[in-house]
Amino acid sequence: MKKKVLSALLSATLIVSMLAGCGGNNDNPAGNTTPQPSQTSEQKPSDTQEPAAAEGQVLNIYCWNNEFRDRVVALYPGYEKIDETHGTIGDVSVVWNETPNKDNAYQNNLDQNLLNQESAAADSKIDMFLVEADYALKYVNSDYTMAVSDLGISSSDIANQYKYTQDVVTDSNGVLKGLSWQGCPGVMFYNREAAKEIFGSDDPATVQENVKDWATFNATAKTVADKGYKMVSSANDTYRTYSNNVSSPWVVDGKINVDENLMNWVNDSKALVDAGYTGTHDLWSDDWSAGFFPQGKVFCYFGPAWLVNYSMSADKEGSIGFNGGWGATEGPQGFFWGGTWICAATGTDNPTLVKDIMLQMTTNEEIMTDIVTTYDDFVNNKPAMEAMAADPNYSSKVLGGQNPLAMYCAGVDSLDLSNLSDYDQGCNEEFQKAMKNYFEGNASLDEAMQMFYKAVVEKYPNLTY
Amino acid sequence: MKSARRGKVVSYNKWGYIFLIPFVVVYLVFSLIPLIDTVYNSFFENYRIGLNQVGPNFVGLENFKAIFTSGEVWIYAKNTMIMWLLGFVPQIIISLLLGAWFSDPSLRLKGQRFFKTVIYLPNLIMASAFAMLFFTLFSDGGPINSLMIQTGLISTPFKFMSNVWSTRFLVATMNCLMWFGNTTILLMAGMMGIDTSLFEAAQVDGATSTQVFFRITLPLLRPILIYVMMTSLIGGLQMFDVPQILTGGTGDPMRSSMTLIMYLNKHLFSKNYGMGGALSVILFMITGVLSLLVYKVSNKKETY
Numbered sequence: 001m002k003k004k005v006l007s008a009l010l011s012a013t014l015i016v017s018m019l020a021g022c023g024g025n026n027d028n029p030a031g032n033t034t035p036q037p038s039q040t041s042e043q044k045p046s047d048t049q050e051p052a053a054a055e056g057q058v059l060n061i062y063c064w065n066n067e068f069r070d071r072v073v074a075l076y077p078g079y080e081k082i083d084e085t086h087g088t089i090g091d092v093s094v095v096w097n098e099t100p101n102k103d104n105a106y107q108n109n110l111d112q113n114l115l116n117q118e119s120a121a122a123d124s125k126i127d128m129f130l131v132e133a134d135y136a137l138k139y140v141n142s143d144y145t146m147a148v149s150d151l152g153i154s155s156s157d158i159a160n161q162y163k164y165t166q167d168v169v170t171d172s173n174g175v176l177k178g179l180s181w182q183g184c185p186g187v188m189f190y191n192r193e194a195a196k197e198i199f200g201s202d203d204p205a206t207v208q209e210n211v212k213d214w215a216t217f218n219a220t221a222k223t224v225a226d227k228g229y230k231m232v233s234s235a236n237d238t239y240r241t242y243s244n245n246v247s248s249p250w251v252v253d254g255k256i257n258v259d260e261n262l263m264n265w266v267n268d269s270k271a272l273v274d275a276g277y278t279g280t281h282d283l284w285s286d287d288w289s290a291g292f293f294p295q296g297k298v299f300c301y302f303g304p305a306w307l308v309n310y311s312m313s314a315d316k317e318g319s320i321g322f323n324g325g326w327g328a329t330e331g332p333q334g335f336f337w338g339g340t341w342i343c344a345a346t347g348t349d350n351p352t353l354v355k356d357i358m359l360q361m362t363t364n365e366e367i368m369t370d371i372v373t374t375y376d377d378f379v380n381n382k383p384a385m386e387a388m389a390a391d392p393n394y395s396s397k398v399l400g401g402q403n404p405l406a407m408y409c410a411g412v413d414s415l416d417l418s419n420l421s422d423y424d425q426g427c428n429e430e431f432q433k434a435m436k437n438y439f440e441g442n443a444s445l446d447e448a449m450q451m452f453y454k455a456v457v458e459k460y461p462n463l464t465y
Numbered sequence: 466m467k468s469a470r471r472g473k474v475v476s477y478n479k480w481g482y483i484f485l486i487p488f489v490v491v492y493l494v495f496s497l498i499p500l501i502d503t504v505y506n507s508f509f510e511n512y513r514i515g516l517n518q519v520g521p522n523f524v525g526l527e528n529f530k531a532i533f534t535s536g537e538v539w540i541y542a543k544n545t546m547i548m549w550l551l552g553f554v555p556q557i558i559i560s561l562l563l564g565a566w567f568s569d570p571s572l573r574l575k576g577q578r579f580f581k582t583v584i585y586l587p588n589l590i591m592a593s594a595f596a597m598l599f600f601t602l603f604s605d606g607g608p609i610n611s612l613m614i615q616t617g618l619i620s621t622p623f624k625f626m627s628n629v630w631s632t633r634f635l636v637a638t639m640n641c642l643m644w645f646g647n648t649t650i651l652l653m654a655g656m657m658g659i660d661t662s663l664f665e666a667a668q669v670d671g672a673t674s675t676q677v678f679f680r681i682t683l684p685l686l687r688p689i690l691i692y693v694m695m696t697s698l699i700g701g702l703q704m705f706d707v708p709q710i711l712t713g714g715t716g717d718p719m720r721s722s723m724t725l726i727m728y729l730n731k732h733l734f735s736k737n738y739g740m741g742g743a744l745s746v747i748l749f750m751i752t753g754v755l756s757l758l759v760y761k762v763s764n765k766k767e768t769y
Contacts, residue, residue, distance in 0.1 A: 111516055138515040282713065287605045422515055433715050440627045442718035451719060458731045461512050
């Protein structure tokens with residue numbers, strides 16, 4: 001009998017342990033075991049300064065890397081760090097739920113938990129999550145994101161922010177649903193040595209004269225190639241510059257719409273690739289980043305401040321950035337790349353704290369200036385950035401002593417993002433992938449377009465073409 | 466006395482069933498229920514756009530119709546079979562040869578254990594890591610290209626991933642490298658199971674080693690060969706990780722290296738359980754038919 005019981009128990013544990021593996025990953029690792037009775041969501045976040053005791057005990061923040069976390073840990077007043085993903089603010093414990101972006105894992109995880117938000121226990125509800133521009137509207141246009149006005153943030157609080165950063169997270173009814181602490185206007189970074197060799201000068205004004213619009217840019221590519229350089233590393237380098245300057249969104253009335261400017265990118269890039277002035281590498285591949293070093297022989301890259309500061313091997317000896325060998329100029333057109341937005345999740349039980357974090361990180365000038373000096377971010381505060389742009393003491397080492405902030409300021413003002421759609425991420429990715437086939441001569445333009453349509457419809461079965 | 470004995474028999478039977486419970490439960494939960502669920506799902510329109518769920522709405526055979534009218538599934542089935550064959554043919558030849566050498570006592574090979582371990586090693590590497598390695602090796606600026614340029618074979622880098630056959634060939638090479646050790650071990654086990662007196666008799670009769678291989682080893686190895694064929698075919702139809710990682714999920718150039726499972730994976734972005742289910746059912750049928758075919762062809766009446 002004993003044996004029988006034992007064996008039944010053993011097989012039971014075996015099965016249970018196997019099933020346990022399939023359990024959802026939304027268990028909250030918070031040490032706090034007694035779930036607080038859920039708050040009535042009608043509670044208006046009034047002017048009470050400290051997080052009211054009646055609010056939730058756990059603040060859950062969903063993110064994909066440590067960028068925002070580092071800034072909050074270092075600069076948010078009253079944040080006490082416990083370990084990498086846990087901390088406290090006053091009585092509230094903060095839990096960072098970090099899922100990497102790769103293969104859409106971050107969004108898959110976030111979606112699942114947002115869909116379970118209503119039935120989740122108060123302390124495991126998502127309070128705050130981060131999004132990127134390419135897919136911001138997916139969340140902003142849903143009911144899972146709170147309007148910032150409902151949190152008690154008024155338009156005068158955020159008057160100093162750049163308009164484009166608010167365009168990105170404004171829903172189809174014109175309601176603002178998120179805030180960002182940074183701006184990511186892009187410029188053109190050129191190799192100073194190459195510029196001297198090609199144009200006889202590495203002065204930004206001289207270079208700008210040769211890349212002032214796309215026609216000039218493409219003509220210059222030949223001059224650059226004659227000296228043995230590639231104009232840009234890959235056709236994908238210029239993609240965002242075109243795609244940020246479209247005059248219609250990716251999807252119009254449920255139909256996939258390819259803007260004229262994107263076709264300009266295709267035609268211009270095809271000409272460059274065919275002439276051998278650029279490659280077709282994927283961004284972030286080893287072949288693409290070869291030009292970070294002088295032997296890679298690439299004339300320029302397009303990107304925002306974070307690209308040249310952190311992603312172009314500036315910390316590696318021998319790289320162009322290490323020797324301060326990059327110069328910055330506006331390039332043919334303004335664009336932006338990257339940036340992180342903070343959204344409040346509907347159903348949060350910590351609205352006051354969420355509001356305060358959003359305000360502190362995105363409007364407090366003192367904290368924002370600290371972000372600039374500590375992390376070299378371009379922050380979302382117009383007067384502060386303009387002041388720094390005029391400051392002769394600020395210069396960038398990677399850019400050989402140039403102060404690029406004025407250029408960023410000019411670029412960010414001209415951005416118009418009224419043509420974003422819910423489908424941007426999938427469409428942008430698939431368009432570049434499909435066109436690579438055309439550039440490499442494996443397909444005609446028509447075949448590549450069909451491939452693009454096919455791939456988009458696979459991702460978004462509700463669309464037609 | 467009698468009744469006591471019967472009682473014992475019954476209780477032993479019970480033990481048999483109790484020991485079967487773990488398997489049956491695991492099979493039900495992880496195989497049979499998902500299988501039925503997949504078929505069930507294939508009749509529904511059921512996907513997610515952003516955070517909005519569409520369906521599930523019953524649509525009958527619409528999903529299957531959509532798959533067959535686009536005809537893409539056959540292209541991907543063809544790609545899969547091409548890449549499988551490209552890898553399997555050299556794999557079986559190498560394995561037979563190695564198996565025959567290892568199991569031949571007259572060769573007295575030294576360090577057998579060492580070599581058996583070495584040829585099995587590639588299988589221990591994760592397929593995705595292996596694919597990453599090949600991706601780096603064969604990239605435009607990778608070691609293979611710089612080697613070929615430096616030795617003067619070519620003047621400009623050869624774009625391995627931008628050429629239909631070189632991409633397929635790389636996938637096949639990787640699969641072959643990963644699985645030939647496993648196949649060798651299986652075939653060797655089969656060869657060692659053959660009665661040695663047959664080989665000795667053949668030698669006494671003056672048969673050459675080629676004759677021994679084709680007249681004795683191969684025919685007697687047939688059951689194992691069929692098994693190897695079948696498992697490799699089923700594994701080949703489910704080919705996914707190697708081409709997925711090597712081509713970054715695109716199956717480029719122009720999806721010429723996209724396999725059936727990679728196509729299935731494409732539908733998971735939108736959590737499209739309807740289309741995914743229908744595709745899985747089709748895949749299930751293709752696998753069934755091909756396995757049956759292989760079985761029928763190779764299981765003909767013995768002719769000696």
